[in-house]
Amino acid sequence: MASDNEHAGCNGSDVVKRNILFIAAAALTLLCIVLAFSNAVWLLGCIISVPFLIMGFYDYNQQQLTLTRNFPIAARIRWLFYDLRPYLRSYIVEGDLEGKPFSLDARNLVHARAQGKRDTHPFGTERDTDSGEYEWMSHSIVPAAHPEEDPRITVGGEQCSQPYNASVLNISAMSFGALSANAIAALNKGAQLGNFYHDTGEGGISSYHLEHGGDLVWEIGSGYFGCRDGNGHFDAGLFQEQASSDAVKMTEIKLSQGAKPGHGGLLPGAKVTEEIAAVRKIPVHQDCLSPRAHSAFSTPIELLEFAARMRELSCGKPVGIKLCVGHIHEVLAIMKAMLKTGIYLDYIVVDGAEGGTGAAPLELSDFVGMPLTEGLITVRNALVGTGLRDKVKLAASGKVYSGAGLARNLAIGADWCNAARAFMFSIGCIQAQRCHTGTCPTGITTQDPGRQRGLVVDVQAERAARFHQKTLLALSDIVAAAGLTHPCDLQPHHLVHRIGATDSKMIDRIYRFLPENSLIEAPDDTHYSQWWHAASAESFKAQVDMVPLRAKSNHGEQPKGSL
Numbered sequence: 001m002a003s004d005n006e007h008a009g010c011n012g013s014d015v016v017k018r019n020i021l022f023i024a025a026a027a028l029t030l031l032c033i034v035l036a037f038s039n040a041v042w043l044l045g046c047i048i049s050v051p052f053l054i055m056g057f058y059d060y061n062q063q064q065l066t067l068t069r070n071f072p073i074a075a076r077i078r079w080l081f082y083d084l085r086p087y088l089r090s091y092i093v094e095g096d097l098e099g100k101p102f103s104l105d106a107r108n109l110v111h112a113r114a115q116g117k118r119d120t121h122p123f124g125t126e127r128d129t130d131s132g133e134y135e136w137m138s139h140s141i142v143p144a145a146h147p148e149e150d151p152r153i154t155v156g157g158e159q160c161s162q163p164y165n166a167s168v169l170n171i172s173a174m175s176f177g178a179l180s181a182n183a184i185a186a187l188n189k190g191a192q193l194g195n196f197y198h199d200t201g202e203g204g205i206s207s208y209h210l211e212h213g214g215d216l217v218w219e220i221g222s223g224y225f226g227c228r229d230g231n232g233h234f235d236a237g238l239f240q241e242q243a244s245s246d247a248v249k250m251t252e253i254k255l256s257q258g259a260k261p262g263h264g265g266l267l268p269g270a271k272v273t274e275e276i277a278a279v280r281k282i283p284v285h286q287d288c289l290s291p292r293a294h295s296a297f298s299t300p301i302e303l304l305e306f307a308a309r310m311r312e313l314s315c316g317k318p319v320g321i322k323l324c325v326g327h328i329h330e331v332l333a334i335m336k337a338m339l340k341t342g343i344y345l346d347y348i349v350v351d352g353a354e355g356g357t358g359a360a361p362l363e364l365s366d367f368v369g370m371p372l373t374e375g376l377i378t379v380r381n382a383l384v385g386t387g388l389r390d391k392v393k394l395a396a397s398g399k400v401y402s403g404a405g406l407a408r409n410l411a412i413g414a415d416w417c418n419a420a421r422a423f424m425f426s427i428g429c430i431q432a433q434r435c436h437t438g439t440c441p442t443g444i445t446t447q448d449p450g451r452q453r454g455l456v457v458d459v460q461a462e463r464a465a466r467f468h469q470k471t472l473l474a475l476s477d478i479v480a481a482a483g484l485t486h487p488c489d490l491q492p493h494h495l496v497h498r499i500g501a502t503d504s505k506m507i508d509r510i511y512r513f514l515p516e517n518s519l520i521e522a523p524d525d526t527h528y529s530q531w532w533h534a535a536s537a538e539s540f541k542a543q544v545d546m547v548p549l550r551a552k553s554n555h556g557e558q559p560k561g562s563l
């Protein structure tokens, strides 16, 4: 019968097995010392064995790591492979269509386009056209001969005195601080070369945003960086100073971001360098908090009044909001507020839950927020259903990196798309996913000047511009194949999705697309009925108790087709 000690794992052979490398290092050291009495050359062996002996002694006695304490030296081999895992997977194991968040194919496509290398694909698709994920664009027997190669969209309605003519692909918001000075400068120069816009992100406007003259969209988050007073509140004077400059073409209120909806942020004092402090208008070397919510408004009407004020302070430039869709009644509340006040947003950017970030809590990235397809359709329906679609432009962001991604979002309802990580790939990002550590190997998301040295602004700027141009050419190929000339002619019924092995449907037969004015004329006939009744221009809070309402509709007593 086994003794208690054996049950507890204390038998001698187990101890030897677990400590075998430690024992081997000790034995080798001893052997070398003994043999050194006959020939001193044997002492050289100690050069190898003694470091292992010290390591084993340290591992055996340290108290922080259980595995290492139980398996001195041996446990470190595991950590070594653990560290190597991403590289082995990425360089050796990963298939072309695998890899997260972006597949190898996706990354290679952007790199090839950015570097002006061959971006065509031989021998046919590698996608499984029978899989439930397969989606395709329907084409015409008579393709268009001359599709628009640089399609533009005018943003800014009657309430703007300086509308902006935007490209259908632009650089999504990424702050100076999250990105390095060289990355910001390269992206901005790329935007200038390619005639598209560069969103500043919420970290303010730095000199790197300005030195190359690319069009800027100035994003204002809850920290009001670059336009805040000593208490962290919005400062109209500071906003006006920069928003009225020629470089800024539009301004944007950031409500939320797909990768971390409802999350503020803390920039630790150590990262608040003099340069970042000056750009953000915050005290140097002190922790800097971005609150979860804005202090300049708390209701839908106040949001619009704030937007109107920003428009006025920026001398009539378009003002938009950026959000990841959450509660549907809150989106409808903004529509009701626009109808009630007559103040219109110039544009809305919908960010999908699949969107990127410099750093975010995993739970928020993985679990909170609506993915782009559903979010975009929700906002598109809210605008069309309230008759506001002509006044408010709609943009989309979330893993757009190709002409196909652009075409898909434009068909569903977007006027243009923004891309963040694809533009990072274009200037050299290899998806090492160390953005939050300050050790980015390509100099994009680090403030370390030594690492930024690798990113040569002029070279990478041309790559960003080339990626943009080639992606738009790919889009024009798709538009032409569909027999159309402008991507805004793409419609939901051009997009087909496979549903299982034997069926496929047009996207407008999978998702419900509301007809014009339906939320005004007969909201109860729409699948948004409950959300419409819950929405108010005066408050973001639901105006009805959703639980009994939804319980009733479950029993067929309430509006048809509720979400």
Ligand SMILES: Cc1cc2nc3c(=O)[nH]c(=O)nc-3n(C[C@H](O)[C@H](O)[C@H](O)COP(=O)(O)O)c2cc1C
Pocket: 172, 173, 174, 175, 178, 179, 200, 201, 202, 203, 219, 254, 256, 257, 258, 322, 351, 352, 354, 355, 356, 357, 358, 397, 398, 399, 400, 418, 419, 420, 421, 422, 435, 445
């Ligand atoms: C490094 C990094 C920094 C970002 N910083 C901001 C930011 O300051 N403000 C913001 O609204 N979104 C920010 N985002 C989100 C992007 O603007 C974009 O909405 C999201 O990444 C989806 O686009 P993608 O899938 O093309 O990356 C950031 C994303 C990344 C990768």
Ligand code: SF4
Pocket: 424, 428, 429, 430, 431, 432, 433, 434, 435, 436, 439, 440, 441, 442, 443, 444, 445
């Ligand atoms: S190379 Fe890696 S660390 Fe640098 S930006 Fe790309 S994903 Fe982030």
